[in-house]
Amino acid sequence: MLHVLLSFSSNFVCCYKAADLLEELPQTDYLQVGEAIWLALNVVSNGHSSTNSQTIGVTKIAKSVIAPLAQHNVSVFMLSTYQTDFIMVRESDLPAVICTLSEEFSIFKEENGESIPVDSGCVTNGFVKPKNVTSPTVHPVLSPKNQFCVMSLDPDTLPTIATTLMDVMFYSASLKPRPVEQDLDYIRFFSFSLxxxxxxxxxxxxxxxxxxxxxLLTSASSELWRMVRIGGQPLGFDECGIVAQISEPLANADISAYYISTFNFDHALVPEEDIDNVITMLQRRQNGDR
Structure with missing residues (x-):
């Protein structure tokens, strides 16, 4: 049986709770902060997380978790990692999330290292989706030509690459973003999560x-990935269904994906050999074709 583990452990959530993190950062007008506090949901099997993001993957939970939340007007912030996938939801939406998912999943919260069952008393957000309404891809998609690698690292060896990490994150050339409307052959994208x-x-x-x-550790296949960036302009956090609009068709086509939401755009990484089919499929959906 699959379980949804509401990961409230301090080691993880403190990285995404603005109220906790901002206390350690100097106040500045240059730091943009989303208004809501977000919590992490992690889909696990038999009480254990996947040990590789390609085992479960965002496309594998698209229909059972992501799509139902979109249908109930719940915004999500998606973060794939090398080990597993996390779905971030607003703390204020948590009762509606539990109500939505409790029919299909057993739901637990993590307290003091233990998984405790959550009362699934149904509290909705009052949203009722009109019947017979589909959710086409409404945002433009862009696929840069550069190839990407998904990797992991033994934390004990982190000091060895610390200087390179700092240089890549803060001092590399071309840090300024290009205009969104440009067709980019190359996009500067670097993601590091701990x-x-x-x-x-x-x-x-x-x-x-x-x-x-x-x-650096890579997946067994050591495959290369290509990116699909979603959004012609910054997406914001209020719109629902963005992740679902991408992940559902990929799930239907049995194409794995590594998905990273960011402050401005969403990014789906797919195996390089699938990129042409993915772009064609999403463009057809955007045009209303099936």
Whole structure:
């Protein structure tokens, strides 16, 4: 049986709770902060998280978790990692999330390292989706030509690459974003996450060459990934169904995906050999074709 684990452990949620993190940061007008506090949901099987993001993957939970939340007007912030996938929901939406998912899943919250069953008393957000209404892809998609790698790292070796990490994140050339409306052949994208001791890194193949290859762990297939960026302008956090609009068709086509929501845009990484089919499929949906 699958379970939804509401991961309230301090090691993870403190990274996403603005009220906690901002206390440690200096006040500045340059830092943009979303208004809501978000909580992490992690789909696990038999009480254990997946050990590889490709085992479950965002497309594998698209129909059972992501789509129902979109249908009940719940916004989500998606974060894939090398080990597993996390779905962020607003703290204020948590009762509606539990109500929506409790019919299909057993739901637990984590307290003091233990998983405790959650009362599934149904509290909706009052949203009723009109019948017979489909959710086409409404945002433009862009696919840069550069290739990406999804990797992990032993935390004990992190100091070895600390200088390279800092250089890539803060000092590399071309830090300023290009105009969104441009058709980009190359997009600068670097993702580093440290969650409960587990490290995930997403870099393009050129940046990967700057790191010691003997320290980086990749999936068994060592496949290369191509990106689909969703959004012609910053998406914001109030719109529902963005993740579902991408993940559902990929799930129907049995195409794996590594999904990262960011402050401005969403990004889906798909195996390189599938990129042409993915772009064609999403463009057809955007045009109303099936």
């Amino acid at each position: 969650i409960d001791g587990y490290i995930s890194i997403v870099v393009d193949t050129q940046t990967q060459k700057r790191f010691p290859s003997n320290l």
